[in-house]
Amino acid sequence: MGKITLNKIGLKQWPDLFGEKTRSRTSIESVVGIKVLLMSGKLLTIELNKLLSTVISTSTEVENLIIKAKSQNPVADDIKSELKTYIKLHPEIDLRNSKVVDEIIGNILTELMQKMKSGVYTEIDKQCVSIVDSIEDYRLATGVDLSSILNKDTIHCCVKCGQIVSRGAFRTSKCICGNIVNSSRDTSKVNIEIVDENVKFFFQQNEWLEYGVETLLAKAGYDTECGALVLGMSGVKHEIDVLGENIGLNNRVVVECKNKGIGIDDMFKMYGKMSDIGCNYGLMFTTSRSIHRDVQKIAKAKNIKIYSGILGCDEKGIIDDLRQENII
Ligand SMILES: [Zn+2]
Numbered sequence: 606m607g608k609i610t611l612n613k614i615g616l617k618q619w620p621d622l623f624g625e626k627t628r629s630r631t632s633i634e635s636v637v638g639i640k641v642l643l644m645s646g647k648l649l650t651i652e653l654n655k656l657l658s659t660v661i662s663t664s665t666e667v668e669n670l671i672i673k674a675k676s677q678n679p680v681a682d683d684i685k686s687e688l689k690t691y692i693k694l695h696p697e698i699d700l701r702n703s704k705v706v707d708e709i710i711g712n713i714l715t716e717l718m719q720k721m722k723s724g725v726y727t728e729i730d731k732q733c734v735s736i737v738d739s740i741e742d743y744r745l746a747t748g749v750d751l752s753s754i755l756n757k758d759t760i761h762c763c764v765k766c767g768q769i770v771s772r773g774a775f776r777t778s779k780c781i782c783g784n785i786v787n788s789s790r791d792t793s794k795v796n797i798e799i800v801d802e803n804v805k806f807f808f809q810q811n812e813w814l815e816y817g818v819e820t821l822l823a824k825a826g827y828d829t830e831c832g833a834l835v836l837g838m839s840g841v842k843h844e845i846d847v848l849g850e851n852i853g854l855n856n857r858v859v860v861e862c863k864n865k866g867i868g869i870d871d872m873f874k875m876y877g878k879m880s881d882i883g884c885n886y887g888l889m890f891t892t893s894r895s896i897h898r899d900v901q902k903i904a905k906a907k908n909i910k911i912y913s914g915i916l917g918c919d920e921k922g923i924i925d926d927l928r929q930e931n932i933i
Contacts (some may be wrong), residue, residue: 619857619883624835624842633812636803638754645749646824648817651917656743656751657800657808660736664799667732671760671797674725675769687713715766715782722767726795729760733798754804761792811864814915815846818862818890821920822849825927827858837881845878849888854930856885866893867911872903879907892916 633639647653691709692698698705736755744750761771766782775789786792807813812832819831827849834842847860859879863871867889879887887909894914896904904911910930912923 618855622835622848622882624833626833630832633803633807636801638801638804639807641751641753642804642807642813643816643820646820647747647749648813648820649915649918649920652743652747654916656739657813660739661800661805661808663732663736664805667729667797667799670725670729670732671769674722683717684713687717719767722762726762729795729797737798754801755798756801758797760795760797761789762795764791764793814862814864814892818860818915819847821923822847822860822927825924826853827851835882837878838883839881841881843878843882845882857883858886858888859884860888860890863889863891863893867891867896867900869899869903872900872907872909875909876907886910888912890915
């Protein structure tokens with residue numbers, strides 16, 4: 606566990622902080638797509654939030670379609686009706702010859718599978734195009750290019766039956782229909798472009814909120830550290846959403862971020878961390894727009910300032926406020 610150096614001078618009022626960044630944080634910050642999101646400075650805007658929510662849910666839909674394409678089998682009713690049509694069109698078939706019948710059923714199955722799978726592949730293609738289009742629309746509107754949050758991948762399908770034979774790099778394989786696929790040239794390809802798994806995690810675990818708030822504090826002149834495990838005076842480590850120190854204001858702040866309403870328990874938990882670590886005051890950022898009166902009372906008594914409705918907030922107003930902030 607090393608010393609966490611937020612600023613070069615150090616605050617005389619408080620002892621040095623010891624702690625470490627969790628491995629998951631360090632690795633997530635090194636993901637290219639996430640770097641781009643952090644640098645955009647737009648994590649707290651409604652537009653970016655909506656975009657991420659849309660492209661992530663569409664990506665999940667694509668993954669579900671891929672699962673569907675892998676497992677889909679023709680429905681018995683479809684096989685029956687195809688068989689009836691076939692028999693009508695070919696009165697010469699001898700239905701007592703089981704070999705002939707097997708062959709016909711085999712052909713019908715392959716044909717049906719291909720028809721259904723090509724429907725799924727068309728849908729996958731359509732969804733991926735909509736993801737890429739949304740990213741492009743955002744670039745045109747804001748000048749921020751987020752194409753690096755997407756991962757490109759290729760699905761190789763058996764030309765005979767449409768079944769997925771490999772994903773990503775091509776591998777020689779035997780298809781379930783019996784076709785041996787030796788070369789990627791013998792497959793039809795479906796290109797997919799969906800949101801990177803790390804970006805998905807970053808958004809779904811609300812890390813976007815913590816980093817968005819960190820950027821806000823940095824703009825207000827704070828040295829910051831996001832998501833560190835900090836050693837308290839008790840000897841217990843606490844995970845702190847954002848830590849901030851400001852030399853000009855000579856203060857240290859402990860910051861919590863919540864993508865939901867705040868309860869009384871949240872305030873006491875935060876106050877516990879604050880007093881164990883040592884800081885001038887706490888800042889609570891929440892996406893919730895209303896704060897219960899009792900929560901406000903506790904906040905006031907425990908030196909915690911609450912900023913509500915943080916998604917789509919007036920960032921400039923908050924930055925000005927933080928610059929002047931010196932509660933003690
Ligand atoms: Zn096949």
